[in-house]
Amino acid sequence: MGLYAVTAVGRDRPGAIADVTRALADFGAIGDSAAITLGGRFAMTLVASAPDGADRLREGLAHRLPGLTVTVADLASRGPDAPERLAYVLTVHGPSRAPTLPVLTGLLAEAGCDITSLTTRAPGELLVAVADVGIPAPADVASLMRRVATALDGYRVALHPAEPVVM
Amino acid sequence: MERTGVARLVEGVITAPHPVLTRPAVRVDPEDTEVAAAASRLLAAMRGLPGCRGLAAPQLGIGWRLMCVDVSGHPLTRSCAGELVLVNPEIVEAARWEVAREGCPSVPGLTADVRRAGRVTVRGVRPYTGEPLTIRSDAFEARCIQHQIDHLNGLLFLDRAIGARAVHGQGGGRSRLNGNLLTHE
Incomplete structure (x- = not known):
């Protein structure tokens, strides 16, 4: 099979x-x-x-x-299990400019983050990117935020823990 | 008192991306006549936007902590304070967190699933009189008030999207509220 x-x-x-x-x-x-x-x-x-x-x-x-x-x-057979990661939601929005997405995803990759889901929307002049991100534990979230905010000057960057409701 | 809005509003509301929508608004004197005038403008704008249940001053280019809501008649409404205008509002209690889908005239064409408190206690002051108010709201009114207070803190509902799959287009096109008649001075 x-x-x-x-x-x-x-x-x-x-x-x-x-x-x-x-x-x-x-x-x-x-x-x-x-x-x-x-x-x-x-x-x-x-x-x-x-x-x-x-x-x-x-x-x-x-x-x-x-x-x-x-x-x-x-598809090759499933690879080894990924290391433990902390689940976060990253939101970026601001002017619709071409390099935003590669810059954002490049920074996340450099930090060893795993993007498990990504949605971008660009209605009019606005670009919105929301990503489910797995950050390697232990995570220096503040440092990651600073790097993203510096690279994407003029954009709103929000990073908050994903909050699953477990029943 | 700083008026941080750089946009001259002709009609409608300011849409993202615009710096006034991501900058925290400043506290103001509720009895100041300019604040009272801005409150009247805010109410008039809310009444004039079909389907609009609330507005915050930054959406009109005014960086003041001033907001209004009116959820009368909305099917999701439980508590209803009617037409409510608040200066310097603050949430002092929040409970019963729920996820629901939100939109905003400042972000035309998009909606997002956002977790907010289903019950809040809000303190603020009435414009003109300076009368202190404490409002206990739930359901849709509570959500609407939190959405407006977010505007006063420079936040959009997009900042609270609960995940990558929680941002949705509205039919893939520009909504009727987009392209408002906004000019910059």
């Missing part, structure tokens, strides 16, 4: 997710997935296991999903 990363992108419409999941379920089993509308287009990423190879899965999905651009990539 192979493990694959599948992406599907195309015009957003009711039923797009249903079509993708139905097609994929016919070839294998769906694991993690995320779907979002980006710039008015539907985009979905899934991890799926299937008995046949990537080429067969790609061909089958392309046939079943003619309006969508589909990619299939082999």
Whole structure:
């Protein structure tokens, strides 16, 4: 049984997710997935296991999903467990300027932070980036904040612990 | 008393990114006639914006600790103080934390899931008279008051988004409130 990363992108419409999941379920089993509308287009990423190879899965999905651009990539077996990290939410907003995102993510990478989810929105002249960030423990959060705030002068930067409600 | 707003408002509210929205507002004398006039402007702006349930002075380019809310008739309203204008408001008690989705005329086109207290006690002062007020609010009114006080502290609801998947577009386009008639002096 192979493990694959599948992406599907195309015009957003009711039923797009249903079509993708139905097609994929016919070839294998769906694991993690995320779907979002980006710039008015539907985009979905899934991890799926299937008995046949990537080429067969790609061909089958392309046939079943003619309006969508589909990619299939082999996933290596799961790597070693990540070291312990502290869960934080990082929010940055300010003027919409091109280098903001690479600067922000570069700083996080330098600090050994793991971005587990990232959303950016750019309505009009505003850029908003919100990231779920795993910071290596023990974390020097203040230092990280200073570096981000210095590099992104003119932007509002907020970093607060993720607060899951455990029942 | 510092008037930090650099924008001349013609109509509507200031939208992000704008420095007045990320700068803490200053305390003011509630009996000052200029503050009273600003309170009237704030109320008029709130009444004139369809669907608007609250505004803070920085949204009009005025860096003063002045806000108004009116949640009358909103389906999520429980407590309701009616049309409420507060100078130098402060939250003195907060409880019952809840997550709900918020928007703001200063951030058109986006909403976010934000955790706030579902019950608050707020102290402030009425403009004109300087009468001290203590308001106990819950549900939607409590959320609306906290949202406005955040504006006075230079915070937007985006700063309180609970996660990367908690920021949402509103139909992918510019809302009716975007592109307000704002000119800079």
